[in-house]
Amino acid sequence: MRLVFVNGGSRFKKSEDGRWFTDPNFTKEVWQRYMDLCDEFVIILRQERRIYSIAEAESRFNPVLVNNKIKLVPVEDITHPKCNIINIFKRKKITKTIRHEVAHADKIIIRSASFYTNICQKACIDYNKPYIFEVTGFIVEVMSHHSLMGRLLANYFEHMTKRMAANAECAIYVTDEALQKRYPCKKMLGCSDVVLNESNENILKKRLVHIDNKIRDLQAGIGVVKLGTAAFLDVKWKGQENVIRAIAELKKKGITNIQYEMIGIGQGLRLIKLSKKLGIENQVKVLGPKPHNEVFSWLDSIDIYIQPSYQEGLCRAIVEAISRACPVIASDTGGNYELINKDYIFPCGDYIKLSSLILTMKENYMEEAKRNFQRAAYYKKSRLDSIRSKFMKEFMK
Structure with missing residues (x-):
């Protein structure tokens, strides 16, 4: 089973010694959840251009476990520098890369709405590939506090998120009800992505x-x-x-x-x-x-x-x-x-x-x-892992 994960918000980072890192919200535990579901796990993220020192990378970011089960697919960052946004050749290259991975996947995980996940979702429709949609936030609210371009595009991405949720085979939300009301899907699970130590x-x-x-x-x-x-x-x-x-x-x-x-x-x-x-x-x-x-x-x-x-x-x-x-x-x-x-x-x-x-x-x-x-x-790890695993395994059948 080949599982592809696409997210447009986070970035791959690279250190001087060639190791790959991601933002702190993607921990080893998070990646392991997905790897337990498949034989091959493909991660598609945009790549930050900067190369970090070993010390800075290790202190600020989480390392990505690389083995023969994981394939990392870094793609060009369409917003940095900003001239990339209008670069047709780079946009075509990104589209070709994502569509290739979707075409060879069995199942796809799409996390949040973005330029990258929009390409992925359309490829899922074209190739008749089932995808699960992970909903983590309210689009209009977050984009309204970004750049002028973010404010101008907020309603477009809001509509995109609703479309992605509506057409997904199922969706996981980090809330119990708030996000579900805004972005409904035919099959939904409310399950926070927090990782807590067991309390006492x-x-x-x-x-x-x-x-x-x-x-x-x-x-x-x-x-x-x-x-x-x-x-x-x-x-x-x-x-x-x-x-x-x-x-x-x-x-x-x-x-x-x-x-x-x-x-x-x-x-x-x-x-x-x-x-x-x-x-x-x-x-x-x-x-x-x-x-x-x-x-x-x-x-x-x-x-x-x-x-x-x-x-x-x-x-x-x-x-x-x-x-x-x-x-x-x-x-x-x-x-x-x-x-x-x-x-x-x-x-x-x-x-x-x-x-x-x-x-x-x-x-x-x-x-x-x-x-x-x-x-x-209510958010203890054992409980969340259990309900999330059951839901994801049902999707992977």
Whole structure:
């Protein structure tokens, strides 16, 4: 059985020693899910032109396991440089490569709508190849916070996503209901793609001790409330600037015992500049990327996790936060409402409301920690792996 995977959002990266890497969201566990289903697994991604140093590649990205079962098919990046968009020869070459792989495949996995997956989906129709569609986010919302071209093409890609879902043999969504309502398919499964460590009660116990100590320090006037966000640092749609503005609003009220830490890929120069402009640079820290195994210890160190995005499907960072019994505040986008207490959902971009929720949360740390930890059990790895595997094996028959 030959299985082809196509995604237009992520890129292959190459290191100086010739090894291949992908974005952090594609872990060994994710690739293994697919490899367990087939005899040959083909991955088609666009390739980043830059060659990374070994140290940078190993610290920022995930290596791709290469063996005789996996075939990597890097294709030209149609958007970098931008002149590639109008290069007919490169577009034809990409189309020929993708159609060739689809023609020789038994089954295809299409992840999200893009120039590349659109070619793939049309080839599936032409060659009568069954495909499963993985739906990870709301197209109009995410593209509306990209470039001018992204905003102009948002409705086109929204229609493309609906078409891909409607014509798929089946579809997997990262939400339980939010994405399904927008992009329906005849056969659907809601299953997050998060990878969580198996939880245990000690996590909750440690969090409650942490909260108890924090409350005691705050009452004594020596405590600092540490907020945190894990997201790409150099894209506007992740919304970290709204947390910074909320902290500035609280400072106007004389509340300065708040710190904000941001982790994620990027430099965050825009966010640092904003914090200086608002006079709160001493309260804001950009920590940069962290290996996935260090993210959980960082989550244990913060008091409130905030996800201020303008667009999400089902935010994996929130799932990881609640798995550590961390109180969470999030914007009202995507499937965020499926994860946390609706009392701690704020309208996208409303930093005034966010500032009030930060204050309110101080009174409800314990309750939110317990509630979130209980909710996280729904996303434990063993449960998700079981239902996903059953669904995928049915597709592969």
